[in-house]
Amino acid sequence: MLRFLATRLLSALVVVLGVSVLVFLLIHLVPGDPVEVMLGEGSQAADREALRQALGLDRPWSVQLVQYLEGLLRLDLGISLYSRRPIADILLERLPATLELAAAGLLVAVLIALPLGIVAALRRGTAWDAGAMGFAMLGVSIPNFWMGPLLILVFSLWLGWLPVSGREGPASLVLPALTLGTAMAAILSRMIRATLLEVLGEDYVRTARAKGLSWSRVVWRHAMPNALLPIITLLGLQLGALLTGAVITEIVFSWPGIGQLVIESIHRRDYPVVQACVLLISLTYVAVNTLTDLCYAWLDPRISLGG
């Protein structure tokens, strides 16, 4: 178990390093002069030189990379070009909103997917199944930047039940969470259906039924715990989609989180902030995936034995 833990953490560390370097390279590999892009084409040569110095872009690449990585270790992400404030502070301000949205989206996804997936598996081949999977197909295909406006149109503008945008009170969370959770619910319900069908074909399920247990007891006590493992892995993998989905959802609903910060910063040409946001989201994703793997190993003794 310890060896598994060590190798898994080590490989995660390598990925973290790679991601940090790639994010650093982003700003340097992009064709053209980032300083000129930031200041505009008509800018003075002296101003460009000053900004270049302020950003440390006049030094050799290798020195810049080492300084950048050193800064990361000290959690020093640099200064925003737009607001002149430490980027770490800005991120900390925005993070709660994004976490709140992601958590709510996840909750919506599970609440929709669990009943849909179970019903589709138990009533396989019936209209229930077709309906649930039709919904899943629709949910996978509907982009959240259209789903969001549709929900606003119906529930805010026509019915007047919920606020259009912003982050004020629990009511304002409903539509963003629905928008974000639907795509994930769709994928999740397909997965739950597939794994549950597989498990329901096992001998021990037939035995449990044969000894007279009710279907609900068989499903909840015997089938679901075993179907849960692949579902947990999928949840971890889907968290990435949830995080990027949050970027677009935040724009649709003017939700003041990290996603909105990325896009604002891109439009303001505040590249250090863009860098920091991309890094934060990716590292969160890596951390979640690593945790998922470890959870999986912890829940399934066969994996840890295999090393």
Added chain:
Amino acid sequence: MRVYFAVVVLGGWILLALAGWWLPLEPHRIDLQRILMPPDAQAWLGYDDLGRPLVDRLLVGARHSLLVAVLVVAISLLAGTFIGAVSAYWGGWLDHLTVRVIDVFLAFPGILLAIALAGLMGPGLDNVVIALSLVGWVGFARLARAQVLALKHREHVVAAVSLGAGRLRIVRRHLLPLMAAPLIVEATFAVAGVVIAEAGLSFLGLGIQPPEPSWGSMIREGTRYMLVTAHMVLVPGLALLLVVLAVNMLGDWLRDRLDVRGGGERR
């Protein structure tokens, strides 16, 4: 049954996108008398906030989304398959390096990397293609690598090796034909992903730039006038949903027909 829906919608998409070159479309004709007007005989999907006919803009947008999808999927498929297949067949340090690079790229969830790239490179159709291709090759590389690893010890490959066939010849003649089915399924789902991604980038203002229409930017423009009228946001969104739905259905059908396991569950 569902595959007919898919074929009809996709055929319509491609046909209308291509027909746009010959039709007398006027996506930039501003008519201030008709701002936000509902459909009439001249523009049977209504007018936008500048009085431009939505149907013309929709067709030009279809051309853009088709162009981006074909280019990005073709580039990603070729580059990804080449990198994945070669590195798996060569093995050794090259393969180790490829795996690391793939891992790092996969650590960026969804189109986040494309958003950052498009944002840094500046908007425009060519930059959208570059950004999405830089992200898109990874999925194909991972799939091709896994396929080659599974196939390279098959008997017909060993036989070819012992007959003295070169590495590239083996990859091309003895491995690629067997990998075609999963790659085709992956490419189909990739089309859906790229269509959504292009529209998403344009929605965020990082893709195709106004006044050129894209379904994504049309949705964005539509959201600003939702209080007044809904057709501006409904029309491009419905077109987008239909196309993506059709591609996904085709992908599901192909996966069942070609008997490929997994794939298509990531976005």
